[in-house]
Amino acid sequence: MSKGNGMTGKPHVVVLGCNFGGLTAARFIREKAGDSVDITVIDRKPYLVFVPNIQMEVFANKDPEEKLQMQFYEFLKGDGSVFLQAEVKDVDIESKCITIVPTERPGAATEKVQYDYIVFALGCKLDYAAIPGFAEYGHTVSDTFYGNKLRRHLFSGGYKGGPIAIGTARFKMGTKGRPAWIPTMTSACEGPPLELSLGLASLLKEKNWGSAKNITLFTQGEWIAEDAGVPLVKEFLKIAVDGMGMSYMNQTEDIKEITKDGIEFTNGKSLEAELKIVLPNWVAHDFIKKLPIVDEEGFIITDLYMRNQDHPEIFAVGDCAALTAPKLGGIGDMEARIVAQQIAKDMGKLNPEEKEMKFAPVVMCFGDMGDHKAFYIHSDLIYGGKTGIMKMGHKYFMMKVGFKETYFMLGGKTPEWGIRLTELVGD
Numbered sequence: 001m002s003k004g005n006g007m008t009g010k011p012h013v014v015v016l017g018c019n020f021g022g023l024t025a026a027r028f029i030r031e032k033a034g035d036s037v038d039i040t041v042i043d044r045k046p047y048l049v050f051v052p053n054i055q056m057e058v059f060a061n062k063d064p065e066e067k068l069q070m071q072f073y074e075f076l077k078g079d080g081s082v083f084l085q086a087e088v089k090d091v092d093i094e095s096k097c098i099t100i101v102p103t104e105r106p107g108a109a110t111e112k113v114q115y116d117y118i119v120f121a122l123g124c125k126l127d128y129a130a131i132p133g134f135a136e137y138g139h140t141v142s143d144t145f146y147g148n149k150l151r152r153h154l155f156s157g158g159y160k161g162g163p164i165a166i167g168t169a170r171f172k173m174g175t176k177g178r179p180a181w182i183p184t185m186t187s188a189c190e191g192p193p194l195e196l197s198l199g200l201a202s203l204l205k206e207k208n209w210g211s212a213k214n215i216t217l218f219t220q221g222e223w224i225a226e227d228a229g230v231p232l233v234k235e236f237l238k239i240a241v242d243g244m245g246m247s248y249m250n251q252t253e254d255i256k257e258i259t260k261d262g263i264e265f266t267n268g269k270s271l272e273a274e275l276k277i278v279l280p281n282w283v284a285h286d287f288i289k290k291l292p293i294v295d296e297e298g299f300i301i302t303d304l305y306m307r308n309q310d311h312p313e314i315f316a317v318g319d320c321a322a323l324t325a326p327k328l329g330g331i332g333d334m335e336a337r338i339v340a341q342q343i344a345k346d347m348g349k350l351n352p353e354e355k356e357m358k359f360a361p362v363v364m365c366f367g368d369m370g371d372h373k374a375f376y377i378h379s380d381l382i383y384g385g386k387t388g389i390m391k392m393g394h395k396y397f398m399m400k401v402g403f404k405e406t407y408f409m410l411g412g413k414t415p416e417w418g419i420r421l422t423e424l425v426g427d
């Protein structure tokens with residue numbers, strides 16, 4: 001039995017996954033609950049990948065592995081938490097037992113970890129395998145492997161100046177347990193195509209490889225990135241389509257196949273393209289899909305305190321949680337802070353002065369535009385709110401880069417006000 005440091009008799013909190021959701025959850029649980037709990041964190045790899053900045057490195061012809069992988073061990077050790085580098089294979093929620101296989105060397109034997117509290121932060125499977133032709137003809141920037149593949153293609157003369165298609169495959173959301181104010185979204189995360197289109201347009205111009213006119217943005221629904229709110233999307237399209245000359249194709253339904261010459265959609269539409277940059281469907285992990293705590297698509301059902309109501313010792317944060325829509329690291333970060341408070345509250349450690357947080361999402365992101373500029377979106381319009389802010393300029397680029405540096409320096413424990421500050425100091 002591998003128990004992390006859950007040997008002291010204190011409640012044992014096990015955090016599964018250590019990227020944006022898991023690292024922040026583990027660190028704030030320690031801050032809020034103090035030494036009233038033992039904490040073990042399990043991930044198959046010993047570093048965090050700062051996914052949102054991969055495109056910037058790729059378009060600057062820099063290997064994203066160099067600057068975007070953050071070793072988190074020292075932060076967890078400093079907190080007195082234990083890290084286990086292992087693949088999570090299964091969770092028995094009745095016996096509160098996790099099955100893992102260490103990943104450092106192949107051939108390791110299966111181990112068991114017992115928990116009192118469990119925080120699922122395992123993200124999703126980005127389902128490129130479900131898109132026929134992706135491996136041969138598709139590109140993307142969602143991890144350093146694919147980022148480098150695109151970088152090598154672009155900067156070794158692979159791109160010949162033809163049409164470029166950028167968009168996402170259809171996302172399938174469950175409905176069980178989802179509040180009515182979180183609408184069904186057809187894309188899991190559609191900020192990246194906006195960012196890719198602007199960043200690439202800038203690169204094409206800089207290298208004399210073409211212009212924004214080479215690019216077509218496509219989307220399944222009426223509006224691309226509708227999670228930012230339709231008024232903001234219209235503003236974006238005015239700039240990208242009317243101003244820069246990009247093309248826009250909507251109502252594509254879903255990607256059927258990527259071919260050498262373009263993209264075929266499931267409703268018969270098609271796009272001619274030499275370069276195809278796509279994001280896939282975000283799909284729940286197979287073992288999680290089988291657990292009795294998930295919705296129809298395998299996302300973990302929680303209340304607004306990120307706690308499963310049938311199993312109050314189970315929490316979920318980040319992309320694997322049903323409430324997380326769209327799938328954004330910023331939303332996962334907020335959920336991680338909520339979970340930390342809830343566990344501290346159970347331990348009788350929540351400061352009575354502290355306001356109890358409840359899930360109230362906002363869509364917040366910085367998007368690279370090339371030429372050292374970025375856009376900044378802060379919106380809750382999709383949830384029926386009234387905030388819809390989009391700004392662009394050099395300062396937001398500095399904020400995007402600065403946020404990553406702060407994140408790495410503080411090991412995922414960024415102050416919440418760090419992002420809101422952008423609205424005060426922007427162009």
Ligand SMILES: Cc1cc2nc3c(=O)[nH]c(=O)nc-3n(C[C@H](O)[C@H](O)[C@H](O)COP(=O)(O)OP(=O)(O)OC[C@H]3O[C@@H](n4cnc5c(N)ncnc54)[C@H](O)[C@@H]3O)c2cc1C
Nearest residue numbers: 017019020021044052087088122123318319327328329330
């Ligand atoms: C191109 C792109 C750009 C993006 N830009 C933004 C942005 O600007 N702003 C924003 O807020 N969000 C952005 N996102 C979304 C953001 O990256 C995700 O929402 C975020 O990474 C989710 O965090 P997570 O911790 O829930 O999951 P993940 O980041 O997917 O982390 C899951 C962790 O669990 C581990 N894991 C998974 N399965 C297992 C297993 N079985 N055993 C052991 N370990 C396992 C993984 O190794 C990983 O460390 C972007 C996404 C993409 C693809």
